[in-house]
Amino acid sequence: MALVSPSLLAADFLHLDREIDMINNSEADWLHCDVMDGSFVPNISFGFSVLEAIAPVCKKPLDVHFMIVNPERYIKQTARLGAMMMNVHAEACTHLHRTVQEIHDAGMKAGVTLNPATPVSVLEDIIGDVDMVLLMSVNPGFGGQKFIENTIKKTRQLRQLITESGSHALIEVDGGVQGETAPRLVEAGVDVLVSGSYVFKNSAPERIIKELKNLGPATKTF
DSSP: OOEEEEBGGGSOGGGHHHHHHHHHHSSOOOEEEEEEBSSSSSOBOOOHHHHHHHTTTOOSOEEEEEESSOGGGGHHHHHHHTOSEEEEEGGGOTTHHHHHHHHHHTTOEEEEEEOTTSOGGGGTTTGGGOSEEEEESSOTTOSSOOOOTHHHHHHHHHHHHHHHHTOOOEEEEESSOSTTHHHHHHHHTOOEEEESHHHHTSSOHHHHHHHHHTSSSOOOOO
């Protein structure tokens, strides 16, 4: 079974309490939270005011994805939320190994995200230190984009790197994850599926989450 981390970015923010209740009552494993700054990506999403509002009432672990410059500035603040995962972009961190260490020291799992044009090979020297790698299957910054097909090949490359290095990192994919792409991603080696519009815009989101979760064999978790 795949792990499923619905993306809050696609939720109805006018009725966020209702959306969090749905997540709590569903079979979702985590809640994916995209923080954007309008600098690293060409959009602004939400910040700590929203995270601080949902953290006490969301029963699922928070999978926080920072699409921002200098994410290391917010490690302690993210830890205080009780976030399970802090995910930073390799492209945004000048000293990636140090940032990963600081995330661990703050008591969180450390994830590293790669943009579509960033090769898996950049992780060769750090793959043993990270808990998860997030492959962007769209260009980050906006929801509802078309899935980039090369992600399937990239997932297989990352799975090979994890296996050969002895790393225990999970593979997460975000962008265009829906009924047609999700099975192929799981078959290629993905452990965690991030899905936004496909879940939240559906009339039966809990059913969609269950269907995604039932793809593939049982996936390890932390």
